[in-house]
Amino acid sequence: MVLLLGIHFPDSKPVIKALRSFYGIGPQIAAKIMAKHYITPLARMGSLENKQVLDLTADLTGMTIENEARRQLRRNIERLRDIKCYRGMRHALGYPVRGQQTQTQIKTAKKLNKVDRRG
Amino acid sequence: MATQACWRCLARPAQTTNGLSASMQRLTILRPTVHTFSTSTSRSTRVSKMRKERLEEKKKRAGKPPAPGERKAMRKMIVLSNTNALAVPSLQEMTAENISDPSYRSVVLSLPDKIVSRVRAAECFKTYQKWRLFRRPSIVLRSADVRLAQMMDDAKISKRVVRQVLVGGRGSGKSLYLLQAVASAMLKDWIVITFPEGQDLVNASTDYGPMPVIRPIMYQQKAYTAALLQRIVTTNPQLAELEMSMEHQLPAGVPAGLTLSKLAILGVNDTALAQPIFQALMKELTAPGRAPLLITLDGFNHINSLTAYRSSSFKLIHAHDFYLPSWFTSYLSGKNPLPNGGAVLAAMTHSNGPNNKTLEDRLSQLEKQQSLLNGNPLNPKDNPILPYLLATGQEHLANQVPDLDPYIRYDPRVLEVFSRTNTPSISSPEVSLSDSSSPSEPSTTLSLKNEGEKGEEEEEAAQSSTNSNPPTQQAAASWASLTPADSTIQVKRIQGLTKFEAKSLMEYWALSGILRAEVSERFVGEQWSVAGGGLPGELERTCLGMRF
Numbered sequence: 001m002v003l004l005l006g007i008h009f010p011d012s013k014p015v016i017k018a019l020r021s022f023y024g025i026g027p028q029i030a031a032k033i034m035a036k037h038y039i040t041p042l043a044r045m046g047s048l049e050n051k052q053v054l055d056l057t058a059d060l061t062g063m064t065i066e067n068e069a070r071r072q073l074r075r076n077i078e079r080l081r082d083i084k085c086y087r088g089m090r091h092a093l094g095y096p097v098r099g100q101q102t103q104t105q106i107k108t109a110k111k112l113n114k115v116d117r118r119g
Numbered sequence: 120m121a122t123q124a125c126w127r128c129l130a131r132p133a134q135t136t137n138g139l140s141a142s143m144q145r146l147t148i149l150r151p152t153v154h155t156f157s158t159s160t161s162r163s164t165r166v167s168k169m170r171k172e173r174l175e176e177k178k179k180r181a182g183k184p185p186a187p188g189e190r191k192a193m194r195k196m197i198v199l200s201n202t203n204a205l206a207v208p209s210l211q212e213m214t215a216e217n218i219s220d221p222s223y224r225s226v227v228l229s230l231p232d233k234i235v236s237r238v239r240a241a242e243c244f245k246t247y248q249k250w251r252l253f254r255r256p257s258i259v260l261r262s263a264d265v266r267l268a269q270m271m272d273d274a275k276i277s278k279r280v281v282r283q284v285l286v287g288g289r290g291s292g293k294s295l296y297l298l299q300a301v302a303s304a305m306l307k308d309w310i311v312i313t314f315p316e317g318q319d320l321v322n323a324s325t326d327y328g329p330m331p332v333i334r335p336i337m338y339q340q341k342a343y344t345a346a347l348l349q350r351i352v353t354t355n356p357q358l359a360e361l362e363m364s365m366e367h368q369l370p371a372g373v374p375a376g377l378t379l380s381k382l383a384i385l386g387v388n389d390t391a392l393a394q395p396i397f398q399a400l401m402k403e404l405t406a407p408g409r410a411p412l413l414i415t416l417d418g419f420n421h422i423n424s425l426t427a428y429r430s431s432s433f434k435l436i437h438a439h440d441f442y443l444p445s446w447f448t449s450y451l452s453g454k455n456p457l458p459n460g461g462a463v464l465a466a467m468t469h470s471n472g473p474n475n476k477t478l479e480d481r482l483s484q485l486e487k488q489q490s491l492l493n494g495n496p497l498n499p500k501d502n503p504i505l506p507y508l509l510a511t512g513q514e515h516l517a518n519q520v521p522d523l524d525p526y527i528r529y530d531p532r533v534l535e536v537f538s539r540t541n542t543p544s545i546s547s548p549e550v551s552l553s554d555s556s557s558p559s560e561p562s563t564t565l566s567l568k569n570e571g572e573k574g575e576e577e578e579e580a581a582q583s584s585t586n587s588n589p590p591t592q593q594a595a596a597s598w599a600s601l602t603p604a605d606s607t608i609q610v611k612r613i614q615g616l617t618k619f620e621a622k623s624l625m626e627y628w629a630l631s632g633i634l635r636a637e638v639s640e641r642f643v644g645e646q647w648s649v650a651g652g653g654l655p656g657e658l659e660r661t662c663l664g665m666r667f
Contacts, residue, residue, distance in 0.1 A: 035429035038328040047326065 002045040002053055005060045011046025015039055022060065023119060024069035033059060070119035081115050091115055197244045198251035199235060205632040206254050215306040218260065218299075219268035225620045227627040229257035234305045240353035242315035243298040249659050252633050259624040261292075263613065264299045267462075271303055274460040275411050281462040282451055282606070284419060286482055287613035289469040290656020296613055297415045297466050304413035309461070310404055311354050312347075314447065317418030318471065319343065321438050323427035330394065330442060338428070338441045344393040347443070348383040348400070357410070358383065364406055367399040379403055394442070401446075405458060412461035416447050419465035420472035423448075423533045439532045452536045453606020477530040480523050481537055486610040487520045539606035615653030618643060624655075625662060634662050 001008045002018075009018045019030040034041065036059070037052050048056075064072060080088030090097045096109040160168075211217070213228040230238060235256060238244065250256050270281045285293040297313075304311050314320065325343040329336050352358060358380040366375070370392060373385060379400060386396030404412060416422070422444035425435040438444045449455040451463045467482075491497060497518050508517050523529060616624065622643045628634035636642055650657035 031429075032433050035433045036431045038326075038431070040323045040326060040428070042324060043326070 009045045013045045015043045022065045024065035073119050199256050204254045207630045218303050223260050224262050224265050225623045227257050227259045229255050237354050241301050241313040243301050249663050253631050259620050268303045278460040280457050282608045283464050283611045285466040285611050285613055290654045291613045292655040293466040293613050309411045309413050312414045314416040317421035321421050321426035327428050339394045341390040341393050344397050345387050345390045348386045352380050352383045369395050409459050411459050415464045417466045418468040420467055420475045423478050424475050448536045453539045477533040482610050540608045618647050621647050621653045
């Protein structure tokens with residue numbers, strides 16, 4: 001087991017999957033972080049050296065990920081609503097934001113577009 | 120009178136008192152009655168239970184899944200013996216003498232038992248070759264193999280280096296040529312270092328990291344280096360008798376006065392030490408008085424372009440920025456000397472190799488130049504401006520190899536590998552021959568002209584005269600003054616077997632009981648043609664591939 005940012009990952013877990021399990025890290029950022037620390041794309045957590053794990057943790061600590069990233073998203077939507085722009089209003093109403101039709105097929109918008117969006 | 124029976128269900132005529140047809144009545148009977156309470160399991164539960172049972176049954180039928188690494192081991196497994204195949208009594212073993220003896224050309228020789236496991240450790244046997252069909256691994260000795268063995272003999276005496284890049288179509292036997300070279304080197308007690316697959320160095324499958332101190336930045340591959348050290352130890356048992364002869368700046372904990380195999384094992388056991396130990400080992404192996412060195416690499420196209428590895432700034436790293444590929448190319452190009460003599464062989468691959476325009480163009484240019492040096496006229500289709508030259512009365516330029524394409528952005532780092540190769544500007548074959556030939560006497564050991572295939576022999580002899588010297592003291596002395604030619608990389612085209620070689624090989628297959636056909640001239644000719652002019656890989660497919 002390897003401890004990364006307070007989470008235990010099994011040795012067999014690919015590093016790229018472990019990194020992408022954090023909210024706010026996608027394929028591109030994960031690849032860049034790995035290249036920065038000379039980790040091959042197929043490396044698994046168990047193959048990392050201690051120094052690499054510490055460096056990764058240090059890097060992740062300084063990034064806007066997990067709750068901080070979710071908060072940032074909510075702040076952005078709140079700002080839109082507060083200035084009462086169209087996008088803010090649509091978010092508040094739970095409607096599609098980017099000009100889509102609303103007669104049918106707006107399930108996703110109803111689910112996601114809200115001011116206190118979970119992320 | 121029409122029957123009262125229902126035609127559809129052959130039911131008896133209903134006791135229809137209420138006037139409904141039989142089928143309609145059935146429907147009324149089958150109509151589900153709704154109960155407010157039931158003790159039976161719900162339908163969804165039943166279905167999921169059935170699904171579970173079916174899955175379990177399937178698992179039972181499939182058996183235990185393979186353990187981690189088992190499937191890969193099966194995939195990479197090399198089987199070198201088949202007890203069902205007949206032993207061939209007339210089969211001779213390969214020895215240090217007969218591989219360089221021209222009278223053994225086109226003879227099938229088996230690898231001696233003492234080197235089979237070493238060749239296997241060097242990973243020269245490939246999974247796609249048909250070793251598993253025969254009682255013992257054997258190969259047909261081609262004229263190119265004999266010539267290489269002779270050149271290796273020369274190289275040992277005159278302390279020079281044979282440098283070759285092997286080109287040729289898919290299945291033409293480039294990897295077999297490397298195998299033959301490795302076997303020869305083992306029989307001659309050389310030290311052998313092999314890179315069985317160039318792709319493994321560059322496809323980001325092993326770890327990497329920058330080497331400390333070195334600027335501009337150079338990358339190391341610790342795990343691969345450790346595996347390489349292990350391969351060197353297993354391939355060369357003679358390292359156990361050689362002791363360290365100089366001081367090295369190694370990390371703490373490495374005692375002095377070790378044997379070379381023990382030194383290498385330290386690097387195998389601790390990957391952090393692998394890189395410095397490999398460097399120390401190479402210093403030891405190239406120290407004066409050691410045995411000659413054979414270095415081979417299969418899949419040369421892979422190590423001459425960008426790799427799949429990325430730098431810390433997320434840019435793809437060039438293969439030559441990695442220590443091991445650049446180490447290999449430095450020996451191939453002649454940048455690093457091999458003072459005890461040796462051979463550096465690189466085989467191109469056409470099975471999985473990437474397109475590499477720089478390498479292809481430069482190699483074909485070198486090949487043409489070397490062909491001209493050997494007195495062979497240029498093929499008119501190799502010179503696109505030939506009609507123009509002839510029309511404008513510049514025939515004397517017709518035999519010049521054209522420059523590289525000015526409209527292609529070539530990779531300067533790849534061109535650098537060939538920059539030491541002696542390529543004089545060629546105005547006519549005669550002039551260039553006198554430019555490049557050494558002042559020593561003509562080759563004596565390489566006179567293969569006496570028998571068979573005259574055209575090919577002439578070319579071979581001419582090639583060897585430009586690329587090797589006779590094993591005399593005079594040659595050794597004159598060699599020292601010819602340093603540029605020493606770093607000449609020979610582009611060696613491997614072509615299909617001759618019909619004679621193919622026949623000899625097929626006879627061996629037939630004697631082993633694997634090929635069930637009469638090996639007649641006609642049969643050999645047919646198979647030879649079907650196999651694209653005797654390409655060994657294709658011959659194996661046509662003669663041994665289809666087995667019912």
